[in-house]
Amino acid sequence: MKRPRVGVLLAGALTLLGVLAGVLGVPTAASQATTLTAVRVPDQPTLDPDWSLWTKVPGIDVPLTAQQIVYPNGGGTVPSVNLKAVHYNGTLYIRASWQDATQDASTLQTTDFADAVALEFPAKSAVTVPSFCMGQANAGVNIWQWRADAQAGVDQVAVWFPNAYSDTYPTALENDPIYQPARALGNPVALTGGSPVQNLVAQAFGTLERATAQDVQGRGVWKDGRWSVVFARPFAGGAPDQAEFTQGVSTSLAVAVWDGARGDRDGQKSVSQFVTLSLSGAQLRPGAARDWNALWLALLLGGGAVLFGLALLAWLGMTSLGRRRV
Incomplete structure (x- = not known):
């Protein structure tokens, strides 16, 4: 069974954060004026x-x-x-x-x-x-x-x-x-x-x-x-x-x-x-x-940490399941 990669899960979490930042109107660090x-x-x-x-x-x-x-x-x-x-x-x-x-x-x-x-x-x-x-x-x-x-x-x-x-x-x-x-x-x-x-x-x-x-x-x-x-x-x-x-x-x-x-x-x-x-x-x-930008950024970072934790738990769970099947 092909195991999911942490990088893919993390990329998905970051993409979701980017979408949320756009919806909330929070500029990213690279483009912040x-x-x-x-x-x-x-x-x-x-x-x-x-x-x-x-x-x-x-x-x-x-x-x-x-x-x-x-x-x-x-x-x-x-x-x-x-x-x-x-x-x-x-x-x-x-x-x-x-x-x-x-x-x-x-x-x-x-x-x-x-x-x-x-x-x-x-x-x-x-x-x-x-x-x-x-x-x-x-x-x-x-x-x-x-x-x-x-x-x-x-x-x-x-x-x-x-x-x-x-x-x-x-x-x-x-x-x-x-x-x-x-x-x-x-x-x-x-x-x-x-x-x-x-x-x-x-x-x-x-x-x-x-x-x-x-x-x-x-x-x-x-x-x-x-x-x-x-x-x-x-x-x-x-x-x-x-x-x-x-x-x-x-x-x-x-x-x-x-x-x-x-x-x-x-x-x-x-x-x-x-x-x-x-x-x-x-x-x-x-x-x-x-400072609303700082507040939203804190919420986004907190949400990102939660998403990353869920993604990591999912990966560990699927890895454990794959080992059992083997």
């Missing part, structure tokens, strides 16, 4: 990363790798970043969170480097999907960069130099370029409009510059070995070289993270490729967030 969905929320969010509704918003984990294309290259010490997104009354809010054992928020010394995170979007003038590596000539990118030292601001000066004395300028001289050389020269760090987020544009490496409008807000919190940063900006971009968002329309999004304790700065950073950002018109439902 990463999409961040920004849901509409009923209450106006704040810039606080601990805002209560964030715990109910589904998120995605985006893998990061070292930047190896241009010098200074390196990074890659941050393996992934968790992203969540919501929108309210024409404003997009994105929360980025990642593991970081140290809080690096000072750059007062030449050996200090700050923790930072940046989001990158295609400019609305882009004629094609740009390169995630700072864009290209016909497809620029809009970059929002939050820096821990920019948020700490001048308060850290008093900590490092408690005996230093700083005079004040008369009101009439506050905008005088003689007394504000960094602003006069267009230093983007000095032109953030009071926000710790720099709004930047680029069309390839070496072209990064300050955007005309500095309308991106943000705030970060480091707690229990983890940074969480919230970005916020109205849907409409201030210029063609900036990103624009529309409910019901998808765009692309890439992330970069700098770990100051590891010496990350400039091109030395952990970066992602583009993922899809979808602005949904659906309103966030009350209740805790659930």
Whole structure:
């Protein structure tokens, strides 16, 4: 008597799992696309990363790798970043969170480097999907960069130099370029409009510059070995070289993270490729967030284990029966 093979039974079980995955709408690992969905929320969010509704918003984990294309290259010490997104009354809010054992928020010394995170979007003038590596000539990118030292601001000066004395300028001289050389020269760090987020544009490496409008807000919190940063900006971009968002329309999004304790700065950073950002018109439902794909996958794996066990028992039973007949 010809005995059934375990491989055939296992193939049948896997085929059944594939059919069930298709019926349930669960993408397989080989074809799974990463999409961040920004849901509409009923209450106006704040810039606080601990805002209560964030715990109910589904998120995605985006893998990061070292930047190896241009010098200074390196990074890659941050393996992934968790992203969540919501929108309210024409404003997009994105929360980025990642593991970081140290809080690096000072750059007062030449050996200090700050923790930072940046989001990158295609400019609305882009004629094609740009390169995630700072864009290209016909497809620029809009970059929002939050820096821990920019948020700490001048308060850290008093900590490092408690005996230093700083005079004040008369009101009439506050905008005088003689007394504000960094602003006069267009230093983007000095032109953030009071926000710790720099709004930047680029069309390839070496072209990064300050955007005309500095309308991106943000705030970060480091707690229990983890940074969480919230970005916020109205849907409409201030210029063609900036990103624009529309409910019901998808765009692309890439992330970069700098770990100051590891010496990350400039091109030395952990970066992602583009993922899809979808602005949904659906309103966030009350209740805790659930990762339905993970739940269905767990059910499928459990079902697969049961099917494999039944197939194995059937094979053993038929093998035993064949031996008896012999």
